[in-house]
Amino acid sequence: MIELPNRALEWVVDSVCPGAKVTSVSRLLGGTSSLIHSITLQTGQEEADYVLRLINNEEWLQEEPDAAWHEAESLLFASDSGLPAPQLVACDQSGEACGMPAVLMTKISGSVVLRPENPDRWLGGLADTLTRIHAVPADGFAWQYAAYIDLETLEAPEWSGLSSEWTRAIAYARDRRPAAKTCFIHRDYHPANVLWTGGSVSGVVDWINGCRGPAGIDVGQCRSDLAQLYDVATADAFLSAYEAAAGKTFAYDPYWDLVALIDTLFGPPAVFSGWKALGVTGLTDGMMAERVDAYMLSLLKRI
CATH class of the missing domain: 3.90.1200.10 (Aminoglycoside phosphotransferase (APH), C-terminal lobe)
Incomplete structure (x- = not known):
């Protein structure tokens, strides 16, 4: 399991279902401008996969301080329009909860x-x-x-x-x-x-x-x-x-x-x-x- 800051994992759990169990965390390949991880949570007998983006690029954030909110709104707009996009779960625009701006979304298979x-x-x-x-x-x-x-x-x-x-x-x-x-x-x-x-x-x-x-x-x-x-x-x-x-x-x-x-x-x-x-x-x-x-x-x- 690749460790993430405890506060970020706690935010993920609280955003999905308080008390859920984190069963796996893995870094996703291909991301170049932020930290992107796949997180599996178990709630009761069911497991579900989520994707967490942590925006750690300070130069980018100086230019676009609303980057996390931007993606959150894009995900909402795309999914509401019936496009094959992840579903937004939560957004930490300021980074107060996670330590850096974050977007939590469902994980698409494929x-x-x-x-x-x-x-x-x-x-x-x-x-x-x-x-x-x-x-x-x-x-x-x-x-x-x-x-x-x-x-x-x-x-x-x-x-x-x-x-x-x-x-x-x-x-x-x-x-x-x-x-x-x-x-x-x-x-x-x-x-x-x-x-x-x-x-x-x-x-x-x-x-x-x-x-x-x-x-x-x-x-x-x-x-x-x-x-x-x-x-x-x-x-x-x-x-x-x-x-x-x-x-x-x-x-x-x-x-x-x-x-x-x-x-x-x-x-x-x-x-x-x-x-x-x-x-x-x-x-x-x-x-x-x-x-x-x-x-x-x-x-x-x-x-």
């Missing part, structure tokens, strides 16, 4: 699949699930999409040998923002946040950035991840699958792909630590740089 036996079916499941999220109106949701990077001050990345191409891509993202219908978006939709059971999607996790915004930014986020995890062809196949699932409700614009990609330019591309934790081997930081450049060039051909 596992992350990053090396699918049937890639086409897998991409179709990712696309279909995302269209379900985007079908939810979000006019009344408090949080709104914003880019992570300041495009006004961003320059071509030094790690790439394609300075002129990146300059063109950044200029396009800075100057060409189109009008776009808003809907509920996950804001961090990628394969490591989607769970599968028996070849079908069982749930979507990590709703801490959920907000109202353009569907294209979610599509672009997933495409960017797929281009790095696999290649441009896989990213393009996902776009085709999403367009087929969304039909006339979605009008593709490469702008959102570019912005989603540029949102990751905090430094030289590196293998996502979550992929490593989930068993993906053979990737290198050099491969990520090559794939990011190749994906960016593919997007320039679309504008």
